[in-house]
Amino acid sequence: MTLHEENYSLLKTVEWKDNKVVMIDQTKLPNQLVFVTFDDFNQVADAIKKLVVRGAPAIGVSGAFGLALASLQSKAKTKQELLEDLKIAKEILFKTRPTAINLAWGLEKIMNVANSGNSVEQIKTLVINEANSMAEQDIETNKTMGKNGSELFENNDTIMTHCNAGALATVAYGTALGVIRAAKESGKIVKVIATETRPVQQGSRLTAFELKHDGFDVSLIPDTAVGYAMANGLVNKVVVGADRIVRTGHVFNKIGTYQVATMAKQHGIPFYVAAPLSTFDMKSNAKDVIIEMRKGSEVTGIGDKKTAPDDIKVINPAFDMTPPELITGIITEKGVAKPPYEESIKKLFEDT
Ligand code: MRU
Numbered sequence: 001m002t003l004h005e006e007n008y009s010l011l012k013t014v015e016w017k018d019n020k021v022v023m024i025d026q027t028k029l030p031n032q033l034v035f036v037t038f039d040d041f042n043q044v045a046d047a048i049k050k051l052v053v054r055g056a057p058a059i060g061v062s063g064a065f066g067l068a069l070a071s072l073q074s075k076a077k078t079k080q081e082l083l084e085d086l087k088i089a090k091e092i093l094f095k096t097r098p099t100a101i102n103l104a105w106g107l108e109k110i111m112n113v114a115n116s117g118n119s120v121e122q123i124k125t126l127v128i129n130e131a132n133s134m135a136e137q138d139i140e141t142n143k144t145m146g147k148n149g150s151e152l153f154e155n156n157d158t159i160m161t162h163c164n165a166g167a168l169a170t171v172a173y174g175t176a177l178g179v180i181r182a183a184k185e186s187g188k189i190v191k192v193i194a195t196e197t198r199p200v201q202q203g204s205r206l207t208a209f210e211l212k213h214d215g216f217d218v219s220l221i222p223d224t225a226v227g228y229a230m231a232n233g234l235v236n237k238v239v240v241g242a243d244r245i246v247r248t249g250h251v252f253n254k255i256g257t258y259q260v261a262t263m264a265k266q267h268g269i270p271f272y273v274a275a276p277l278s279t280f281d282m283k284s285n286a287k288d289v290i291i292e293m294r295k296g297s298e299v300t301g302i303g304d305k306k307t308a309p310d311d312i313k314v315i316n317p318a319f320d321m322t323p324p325e326l327i328t329g330i331i332t333e334k335g336v337a338k339p340p341y342e343e344s345i346k347k348l349f350e351d352t
Contacts, residue, residue, distance in 0.1 A: 013058050013168050014065065016132050019072060021065045023053050026168060030209035041070040041089045048096040048103070051200065055169020056243045056279055057138050060102030064131040066093045067110040071124045082120050086111065086127075098290040099252055099319045100243035101281045106134060135171045141276045141333045142173040146182030149239070149274055149331035153183040157236040158191040160229065160264075163254035164206035165241025165274065175241045175274040177210065179331055184216070192218040193229055197254060199298040199316065226260050230267040238264050239331075242275040249324030249341025250286035251275075255317050261326040270328040277332055277348065292318040 014023045017037075021044055025034040036052060038044050044066035047053050053062045070089030076082035090107045097103060113130040117123030153159065159180055163169075166177035173181060183190050192211055197203030204220055211218040221229055229235050238260060244252040251257070251273050264271040281289070296314030301307050308314075330337040330345070337344035 011167075012135075012172055013055075014053055014062050014171060015135065016065055016068065016128070019128075021062070021069060023047060023062070024168070025052050026054060026206060027052055029168070030205050039069060040073065041066040041093065044069060045093050045096050048093070054202070055164060055166075056100035056102040056241065057142075057170040057175065057276060058168070059097060059100055060106035060278060061131070061135045061138055061171055062106075063093045063103045064106040064110045064134050067107060067114075068128045068131040071114070071127045074120075076120055079117065079120060079123060082123055083114060086114050097292055099292045100279075102243075102278050105278045109134065138171040138276075139173055141278075142170055142175060142178040143182070144333040145175060145274055145276060145331055146173065146178040146185075148333070148335055149179030149272065150182035150186050150188070152270070152272060152329065152331070152336065153179075153188060153190060153237060155188045156190075157183075157188070158193060158234060159183075160193040160195070160226070160235045160238045160260065161207060162195045162203065162238075162240045162257055162260050163197045164202040164210070166207055166210045168206045168210055169241060174210075175276065176239045176272075177207065179239055179272075179274045180211075180216070181214075190216075192216055193235060194218055194220050195226060195256065195260070196220060196222050197256060198223055199294075201302075202254065223256055223259075227263050230263050230269055235264075235267075235269055237270045237272065239272045239274055242273050242279050242330075243319055244284075244289055245273070245275055245280050245330065245345070246284055246286050246289065247280070247282045247342060247345055248286060249327060249330065249337075249339070249345060250289075251322045251324075251327060251330070252289055252291070252319050253322065255320050258320040258322045258326075261322045265326050271322075271326055272329050272331055273322075273327055274331040277334065280345065280349075282345075282349065286321060289321070291320070294318050 021038045028034045074085040166174035194207040195203045208220045299314045334348045
């Protein structure tokens with residue numbers, strides 16, 4: 001299948017088909033559209049680690065599907081044995097990436113359902129059904145979030161986004177890009193500026209690709225041009241996704257988000273975050289959140305091409321923290337939280 005044969009917006013990033021997990025291999029985009037099929041939860045864990053699937057909601061659902069595979073792989077004869085096997089699989093899946101809370105959320109949800117079953121067969125069915133309904137719910141949540149957020153945008157806005165919080169970061173539709181999609185669907189003309197997002201280039205490889213494919217007016221800029229774009233009036237608003245939001249409104253998202261938010265503040269440009277409630281961590285403090293550190297080769301080269309001297313020391317954090325004072329609003333499926341965030345975030349959960 002070539003990229004152009006497909007209506008991209010209808011494709012699912014991750015899906016359960018014939019008792020297997022099917023994913024788009026995002027490491028191959030934008031040059032090839034390749035689907036990979038897994039029947040072993042260890043393969044799913046490996047795919048999460050290697051960014052075959054990435055983006056907080058997508059890895060949450062992938063973790064859930066991983067446990068569904070683990071339940072089918074298990075040779076357990078009793079409920080207790082099956083729960084033990086699932087627990088081992090859960091630990092392996094959980095250890096793949098530390099920052100996005102959606103992974104823990106997805107795994108926990110499946111474990112709770114598994115615990116509620118009576119027999120081995122019933123647990124397997126419950127686990128598979130729950131993982132599938134999480135995948136369906138993800139799309140619905142994104143659409144509701146999109147509608148809530150689209151009202152914050154005006155006709156002829158140019159919206160900057162960082163990394164990929166699109167269809168490819170979720171099961172479909174996207175969070176930050178879902179909001180932009182919904183603004184367009186509501187009849188507004190919107191343009192998008194996508195940052196390249198070094199080192200892994202989710203912005204150029206995924207966001208620019210996804211939006212261009214779906215007919216958006218999108219321009220790609222290097223990360224270093226964020227200040228230029230804002231200072232020269234090229235941007236009206238910013239919307240990004242999140243990997244974890246703590247109850248104080250501190251937002252953890254792709255490395256570079258903090259720079260974009262700081263620059264937006266400097267230029268008086270509204271800076272929004274779009275994320276489902278599954279991305280909120282109401283227990284941790286901002287200082288306790290683990291920032292994933294990735295291998296140096298992501299920085300010392302682009303693809304296979306080496307762009308740095310041999311043996312150079314590298315610092316490669318995958319995420320950073322944006323403090324609440326830089327954030328204009330947090331768009332969720334339950335509405336838009338505004339400062340002070342301790343109160344407005346608490347309220348989102350009280351109403352659920
Ligand atoms: O390292 P990645 O590609 O998984 O990082 C993804 C991001 O930082 C996204 O902005 C975030 O997960 C939100 S996705 C809806």
